[in-house]
Amino acid sequence: MRKRALVVGLGIAGMSAAIGLRRAGWTPVIVERAAERRTGGYYIFMFPEGVQAAADLGIADHLHTRNPEWRPGGNSWSVDRRGRRKPVLGLLDAPSGLAAVLRGDIEAALWQGISGDGTEDAVEVRLATTPVEITEGAGGVRVLLEDAGTGKRYREDFDLVVGADGMRSSVRRMVFGPDDDYLTNWKAMICAFQLKEQVPSYEASDSIIVSRPKRAMWVFGLADHAPCAWLTYRTKDIPDRFAGPSIEQVRTAFSGMEGEPVVRHVLDSLEQAPDHVFDSIHQVKMPRWSKGRVVLVGDAAWCMNTYSAMGSSSSLRGGAALGVALQEHPGDLAVALDAWEAGLRPYITKQRRSARVKQQRFVPSSRPVEVLVSGVLELIRRGVHRRLAAEYTTAATATASSATAP
Ligand SMILES: Cc1cc2nc3c(=O)[nH]c(=O)nc-3n(C[C@H](O)[C@H](O)[C@H](O)COP(=O)(O)OP(=O)(O)OC[C@H]3O[C@@H](n4cnc5c(N)ncnc54)[C@H](O)[C@@H]3O)c2cc1C
Incomplete structure (x- = not known):
């Protein structure tokens, strides 16, 4: 008998875990609160570990990346208070192997991975379905599930429940305790969406x-897609974040800057982006990611937040590693979950700590920090852009001589 796992959440973490489980010989069933699989989404930097995890999960060939080609002079600009632009070190310029994608690109690749391909069975996915009660017994976990379409509730038994239902995980709330025990408040907000058109x-x-x-x-510019906007601001007023329309809140946060053409274009575009993300920024810190037969993965377990730019990579890696641990310890779930967490936690802790430093790069806390960060980046940019310009010239010369060769 194959063991059955309930995976809650059809995001990057949930689908990665489902592929990992299937590889380990389990039968995963994914339940997703939304009535449809989401597509699109915001801009994401994928780190090399994420790309490697995608390969480990067998979905690398399905992953569409959108890195723009570098142009002499650069294609990243910083705009000062007088509207003057100057070239700046782009996050994709450094030789770090970052991939630029939309969240939907990763999810589309994973979706292909969980769909049957002739060699492996398709993973069962139930949309508009949520767990409302999770009870662990001697031999398994009994879950009360609710179908939002019909309102029907039914009980089902599983050998494992995987909570991959995001930063405000309901699995975590039901099994581990209230959000306040695990969410740390970064006193900052994020708003992200796709622009219809580039800034003129x-x-x-x-x-x-x-x-x-x-x-x-x-x-963030992309090679074959309209750019994406990513706005962030530091604030003390987190409890009021959902009071009133988000567009008004964002406009208030950027008041005094509307005269700047880039700011005006982005704020006006936000009015036409009803599916924008607007949320407060937190990290999730848990002393342990599993309890009995319930385990959390991705943002539900270790959300490092948007500043870290590591959430998708760590979710892919976490799902792949869970499968490996279950495969290596087929007879003992507790040992498998211990081994999984022991292997993953040092990496997660390191990445989570780096988020504070990265935050200063994305949104400086003060004017002196802004000046320091831009000074350091300018020094790095000169060297990096010299190298990229030399590579560009070499590649252009090679292309020209191969075109003129008889
Ligand atoms: C603006 C922004 C920018 C980011 N940029 C980057 C970046 O550059 N690089 C990077 O690596 N990461 C980035 N991240 C983080 C990254 O998007 C996440 O870490 C990643 O998507 C993994 O999420 P997840 O699958 O754990 O959770 P989620 O994406 O939140 O998915 C959870 C899923 O569970 C479903 N769900 C929720 N509750 C229930 C329930 N009760 N029952 C059933 N289903 C439920 C949800 O509908 C959803 O489908 C960014 C995040 C944001 C918000």
Whole structure:
């Protein structure tokens, strides 16, 4: 008899875990609260570990990446208070192997991975379905599930429940305790969405940074897609975040900057982006990610937040590693979960700590920090852009001589 696992959440963490489980010989069943599989989403930097985990999960060939080609002079710009632009070190410029994607690109690749391909069975997915009660017994976990479409509730038994239902996980709440026990408040907000059109006078694949103390606006250019906007600001008023329309809150946060053409274009575009993300920023810190036969993965377990830019990579890696641990310890779930967590936790802790430093890059806490960060980045940029320009010239020369060869 194959063991059955309930995976809660059809995001990156849930689908990665489902593929890992299936590889370990388990039968995963995914339940997702939404009535449809989501597509699109915001801009994501994938780190090499994420790309490697995608390969480990067998989905690398399905993953569409969108890194823009570098142009001499660069394609990332910083805009100062007078509206002057100057080239800046782009996050994709450094030789770190980052991949630029939309969240939907990763999820589309994983979706192909969980769909049957002739060699492996398709993973069962139940949309508009949520767990409302989770009870662990001697031989398994009994879950009360609710179908939002019909309102029907039914009980089902599983050998394992995987909570992959995001930062405000309901599995975590039901099994481990209230959000307040695990969510740390970063006193900052995020708003992200896809622009319909690039900011006028910029190339379609350009990235633009408008960074001021405590508030910043980034436009991330892509190779074959309209750019994405990513706005963040530091605030003390987190409890009021959902009071009133998010667009008004974001406009208030950037008040005094509307005269700047980039800011005006992005704020006006937000009005036409009803599916934008607007949320407070937190990290999730848990002393342990599993309890009996319930385990959490991805943002539910270790959300490092948007500043770390590691959430998708760590979710892919976490799902792949869970499968490996279950395969290596087939007879003992507790030992498998211990081994999984022991292997993963040092990496997660290291990445989580780096988020505070990265936050200063994305949104400086003060004017001196802004000046320091831009000074350091400018020094690095000169060297990096010299190297990229030399590589560009070499590649262009090689292309020209192969075109003229008889
Ligand atoms: C603006 C922004 C920018 C980011 N940028 C980056 C980046 O550059 N690089 C990077 O690596 N990461 C980035 N991240 C983080 C990354 O998107 C997440 O870490 C990643 O998507 C993993 O999420 P997850 O699958 O754990 O959770 P989620 O994406 O939150 O998915 C959870 C799923 O569970 C479902 N669900 C929730 N509750 C229930 C329930 N009760 N029952 C059933 N289903 C439920 C939800 O509908 C959803 O489908 C960013 C995040 C944000 C918000």
